[in-house]
Amino acid sequence: MSLFRLGVSSGARVWGSAPLSAPLLSSSRSHSGTQLGKREQNLRMCENGAQQPILTLESMNPAIKKVEYAVRGPIVIRAVELEKELQQGVKKPFTEVIKANIGDAHAMGQKPITFLRQVSAICLYPELLNDNKFPNDVKQKARRILQACGGNSIGSYSASQGIEIVRQDVAKYIERRDGGIPSNPDNIYLSTGASDSIVTMLKLLVSGHGSSRTGVLIPIPQYPLYSAALAELEAVQVNYYLDEENCWALNINELRKALNEARKHCNPKVLCIINPGNPTGQVQSRKCIEDVIRFAAEENLFLMADEVYQDNVYAKGCAFHSFKKVLFEMGPKYSDVVELASFHSTSKGFMGECGFRGGYMEVINMDSAVKQQLTKLVSVRLCPPVPGQALLDVVVNPPQPGEPSYKQFMAERQAVLDNLAEKARLTEKILNQAPGIQCNPVQGAMYSFPRIEIPERAVKLAQAEGQAPDMFFCMKLLEETGICVVPGSGFGQREGTHHFR
Amino acid sequence: MSLFRLGVSSGARVWGSAPLSAPLLSSSRSHSGTQLGKREQNLRMCENGAQQPILTLESMNPAIKKVEYAVRGPIVIRAVELEKELQQGVKKPFTEVIKANIGDAHAMGQKPITFLRQVSAICLYPELLNDNKFPNDVKQKARRILQACGGNSIGSYSASQGIEIVRQDVAKYIERRDGGIPSNPDNIYLSTGASDSIVTMLKLLVSGHGSSRTGVLIPIPQYPLYSAALAELEAVQVNYYLDEENCWALNINELRKALNEARKHCNPKVLCIINPGNPTGQVQSRKCIEDVIRFAAEENLFLMADEVYQDNVYAKGCAFHSFKKVLFEMGPKYSDVVELASFHSTSKGFMGECGFRGGYMEVINMDSAVKQQLTKLVSVRLCPPVPGQALLDVVVNPPQPGEPSYKQFMAERQAVLDNLAEKARLTEKILNQAPGIQCNPVQGAMYSFPRIEIPERAVKLAQAEGQAPDMFFCMKLLEETGICVVPGSGFGQREGTHHFR
Structure with a gap:
């Protein structure tokens, strides 16, 4: 779970009966890696006489098929679908999809640091060097880069x-x-x-x-x-x-x-x-x-x-x-x-x-x-x-003490870091209060990776649907609460344990 | 030769005796592609007892060694060296290095299109939405992107x-x-x-x-x-x-x-x-x-x-x-x-x-x-x-007729395209006036690829230095005139012909 979206109630009906439709983005490993030989390539016809495409799952680079990237995988595709359904007025047990799948600070409301953006804006549009609203140290930095x-x-x-x-x-x-x-x-x-x-x-x-x-x-x-x-x-x-x-x-x-x-x-x-x-x-x-x-x-x-x-x-x-x-x-x-x-x-x-x-x-x-x-x-x-x-x-190469932008820069920087530190503490605390969830202290970075106990019945349900139990858990969480987290299996975990980020 | 730098005199003493020092960036293909086996990897000692690095030309990915990219290859590295030498006051037969190796419009003095940069600057620093100096259509575009x-x-x-x-x-x-x-x-x-x-x-x-x-x-x-x-x-x-x-x-x-x-x-x-x-x-x-x-x-x-x-x-x-x-x-x-x-x-x-x-x-x-x-x-x-x-x-999604930025946008756009068209005509004309150079019409894109006759004596000199004849030509051109072009061998050409871009 990403630190940015802490404090949102996590919903109770995790093991309810919401319909589950997980588009499978990452390929199943069952596709054979065999290549189209030259003969097939020249005779690539389907049984019904239609021409087969040149680039297919069978003919493509087999190494690419093995690539998996859970942070933007099926769960996120489903989250985007849910957002569209909400926009279309479809009724859901939640009113907003919360994308805690990725460390994307600004998307979660963190404000950009003024100094960074001021210098960047002048670099893009140097006319702003003549604008009195920009402090001198901003202009100097931009001029030096240009x-x-x-x-x-x-x-x-x-x-x-x-x-x-x-x-x-x-x-x-x-x-x-x-x-x-x-x-x-x-x-x-x-x-x-x-x-x-x-x-x-x-x-x-x-x-x-x-x-x-x-x-x-x-x-x-x-x-x-x-x-x-x-x-x-x-x-x-x-x-x-x-x-x-x-x-x-x-x-x-x-x-x-x-x-x-x-x-x-x-x-x-x-x-x-x-x-x-x-x-x-x-x-x-x-x-x-x-x-x-x-x-x-x-x-x-x-x-x-x-x-x-x-x-x-x-x-x-x-x-x-x-x-x-x-x-x-x-x-x-x-x-x-x-x-x-x-x-x-x-x-x-x-x-x-x-x-x-x-x-x-x-x-x-x-x-x-x-x-x-x-x-x-x-x-x-x-x-x-x-x-x-x-x-x-x-x-x-940030502003130095005495420069016009220094105080604001330091204050904005500290506010962001304090906020993240507070969320790190909260994440650990709240997750550890939830039954069946165990979370290590978040010493740094932007995520927690709590361990979840998945009941035997749910593991069996997941297996019946051909899903990893933690993917099953995360999909249910998404469908019922709108919270989008990434199953531990996307990061790797010890056999028999389950987590999410 | 890139269109951006046309009109600069191309220097006469192409076959003079300036010293030639071409750092070889792209690897020679003589390096064997053999891998360090496990035994060697565990005993990677030089003869003098010092430890060999893990990552060497011999142990690295052999496919990467075969990669070549002449547009930013040895000739450009030498051009950058020459620029530094000029800055240090070293005397050269020229006062400026002209990088015609790459289609880099702004580097060659082309001005950015105002509308593009205004919208971009607001996207980076949305405070500018309150600035009266920016036209309304600029602000609308930026707001929509944000x-x-x-x-x-x-x-x-x-x-x-x-x-x-x-x-x-x-x-x-x-x-x-x-x-x-x-x-x-x-x-x-x-x-x-x-x-x-x-x-x-x-x-x-x-x-x-x-x-x-x-x-x-x-x-x-x-x-x-x-x-x-x-x-x-x-x-x-x-x-x-x-x-x-x-x-x-x-x-x-x-x-x-x-x-x-x-x-x-x-x-x-x-x-x-x-x-x-x-x-x-x-x-x-x-x-x-x-x-x-x-x-x-x-x-x-x-x-x-x-x-x-x-x-x-x-x-x-x-x-x-x-x-x-x-x-x-x-x-x-x-x-x-x-x-x-x-x-x-x-x-x-x-x-x-x-x-x-x-x-x-x-x-x-x-x-x-x-x-x-x-x-x-x-x-x-x-x-x-x-x-x-x-x-x-x-x-x-450029400005439309009637919008405040339309006229300036269209004028700036047309000026750039007219300028490039004029340079295309000039390139062909001037190159075809030079003895030993033949150039097709530049119908489009940003380059010409003229054919050059390289005298037998120069071909032999090049071979003696282990260089492709057109690389030899381009290095001489750079050393004697400061003009940086890329040898045809970096793009491919019919055996026995020589070109540069």
């Missing part, structure tokens, strides 16, 4: 790696965050949201066939971008389970077990970490991060650290530690050799600017020849969206 | 297929363009530039192994996004040569020859067309499009029509005909069966808004189960950049 754009227009392509001054500002931001540990702008790649660079890194890393095929360790539960990208790339997904009993902590023994098991059938060489956790909301301790880095060094694993929720830490006693900072503080034995890519985004934090698709990746200890390949690869898509790059620049 | 965004903010995620009203407006725009032939918003997918949806379509279409592997017919010369995407997807690139002697026209016999040849070793099932042509600037006749559609129907080929330059037609007697319109005018024998995806972008036309990464694809006769797969696939990346979607909406 000067770094070809023809001083945000409508030009940027360098494929991103605008140089934005990359410089990102590097300085990382240095401030990490207590002065140097960051090189050449190691910064701007991206179309964080998803873009996560997939790009995986693309570079995947190789080999059969038992030499690259294996990628991902947490379970995970953010399903990872499983989706691995399916598409036909890489081997290697699951390591987070410890629900221990507030979803990462357990090194579990990691080692998963790795050793995987080595029997693939070549595991990448370890993905999501910290703070999505969908699980835990914040990794410094000790745990050290352990992971040591483990990666010993076991020759490339580290991918998804740190898009780095500004979203709420629980007392918890703090965000970047993998890069911990790596460098562990000394050259580690910082000279461990390969790391870290990801950040404008979509989360206090900004919540999902629509801009802004983000960056920092790569550490990447082989220089591979970096050239990476630069070449991203150049094929020309450049990340420039309005998103401009917005990212303002995020990493 | 109302279609979650929480009325452009910072929300949109539906993965794109904002519904934008898709509706795109469909209406296509209907107007095509003389009333219906367009269904459900068949419209908004995208991150056109590149994004071109790659997505190819991804869906590729399957099979060995001689059943999907073959994709692409024109030569081509826009290298196609060859790059096919390399990444490990699909079979099937070249059909455009007829340079006939103003780069598409010749059906050549197409048939290429197809029949390809059927011996792969399963060709996709035919890509670029009209108006990139890099070749031809505009296809209606007759030729009919022939292509008939050919696709007979030979069971899925049609991909790259129509991003549809507003850029300059030559007298030439007109843009969309594949969709021609298809439907050929009657149900074709319009009921031929599968077609057509692509458009905000980056070209009169807008030139490359940085926004806006675009759309329309799919015709796509199997409904495959459409579900497509919708699922694009959902993994959440949504195209929303500022680009908003801009696209204004492009397809």
Whole structure:
């Protein structure tokens, strides 16, 4: 459940008899992966003599069929249908569909940060530089970004790696965050949201066939971008389970077990970490991060650290530690050799600017020849969206004390973070009051991933309809209360347990 | 050569002796594609005892190594270096580097269209709705877009297929363009530039192994996004040569020859067309499009029509005909069966808004189960950049006669198109005056692709340096005149001929 929509009553008749119609977006795995041979391709006729399409479920890329992405899957399609039915006056037990399926801050009423939008607006329409209503620091920031754009227009392509001054500002931001540990702008790649660079890194890393095929360790539960990208790339997904009993902590023994098991059938060489956790909301301790880095060094694993929720830490006693900072503080034995890519985004934090698709990746200890390949690869898509790059620049280079926009910026920022922290506390509290629901503390990020007890009778009903029990639960919840959450099976969970996000 | 920078003297000493240092971004194909086996992976030590990185040229995804994208390749990297050298005061035979390598209108001084930017600025900073300086039709458009965004903010995620009203407006725009032939918003997918949806379509279409592997017919010369995407997807690139002697026209016999040849070793099932042509600037006749559609129907080929330059037609007697319109005018024998995806972008036309990464694809006769797969696939990346979607909406839904912004909008639009038409004429004329250069008329799009005679001595010098002769030419041109163009080898050309774009 997303933090944004907390406080709405969750409805009682969860196990009622509302009709259920779940359009199946993600393909069933029963479609065979066989290809149309040349002969069939030339004779593609149906039995009734009509011509078959060239592109069908049978002839399409079988790897794409295996891709699943529950966050926008069947449950969300049904939610959109319900919204339309409500608009058409169809009577429902609710008056509004509440989309708690995704961390989409503005859609849930969070207001944009004024400073970010003022600078962006001037970048788009530089005539506003003559408008007295905009403070001087806003104009200075906008002018500086425009000067770094070809023809001083945000409508030009940027360098494929991103605008140089934005990359410089990102590097300085990382240095401030990490207590002065140097960051090189050449190691910064701007991206179309964080998803873009996560997939790009995986693309570079995947190789080999059969038992030499690259294996990628991902947490379970995970953010399903990872499983989706691995399916598409036909890489081997290697699951390591987070410890629900221990507030979803990462357990090194579990990691080692998963790795050793995987080595029997693939070549595991990448370890993905999501910290703070999505969908699980835990914040990794410094000790745990050290352990992971040591483990990666010993076991020759490339580290991918998804740190898009780095500004979203709420629980007392918890703090965000970047993998890069911990790596460098562990000394050259580690910082000279461990390969790391870290990801950040404008979509989360206090900004919540999902629509801009802004983000960056920092790569550490990447082989220089591979970096050239990476630069070449991203150049094929020309450049990340420039309005998103401009917005990212303002995020990493905010107003300073004494500047006209400073006070308002800080007040707006704090209000958003306080609000999210309060919702995190409320989520845990309210969910734990509901019978049959158990929820770990939401230490950070934007979600809770409560465990639900599903009665035997409901499990059987779900099985009879060919649905995962938690999908059955979420569909019923949606049909009867209008609340749209995502079943745990979309993120992964221990066999026999059920959750939702 | 891009049209944007015409009129600059092209320098005389092309074959002088300036030092040449071409950093090689695109990998040499000599790197072996072998994978690190598990044993090596666990013992990855260099001879001197130092640890080898996990991700190296040898261990990385071999398909990515084969990707090449000349438009932003070594020549552009050298151009950026030269710009820095000029800034540092290094003496050069020129005072400015002219980047004619890419169709980047604003970077070359083209001014943004006021109406597009005014609406966009309000979408970003809705406070401007209270500003009297903005005309009412601007405000109405912005308000309508904002109302279609979650929480009325452009910072929300949109539906993965794109904002519904934008898709509706795109469909209406296509209907107007095509003389009333219906367009269904459900068949419209908004995208991150056109590149994004071109790659997505190819991804869906590729399957099979060995001689059943999907073959994709692409024109030569081509826009290298196609060859790059096919390399990444490990699909079979099937070249059909455009007829340079006939103003780069598409010749059906050549197409048939290429197809029949390809059927011996792969399963060709996709035919890509670029009209108006990139890099070749031809505009296809209606007759030729009919022939292509008939050919696709007979030979069971899925049609991909790259129509991003549809507003850029300059030559007298030439007109843009969309594949969709021609298809439907050929009657149900074709319009009921031929599968077609057509692509458009905000980056070209009169807008030139490359940085926004806006675009759309329309799919015709796509199997409904495959459409579900497509919708699922694009959902993994959440949504195209929303500022680009908003801009696209204004492009397809411009001011109407009588509205306050109409006159200025039309005047600005026409000025840009007239300017491009004039440059197209000038490009052809000036290039054909230069000895050793032959240039076809630039009927449309934004480039010319002149043929150059390279003297035997220069060919030998190039070979001695291990360079393609046209790369050698372009590097010399850059080093001696500051003009950055892209060698024909990056787009493909008939063996023994040399060109640049």
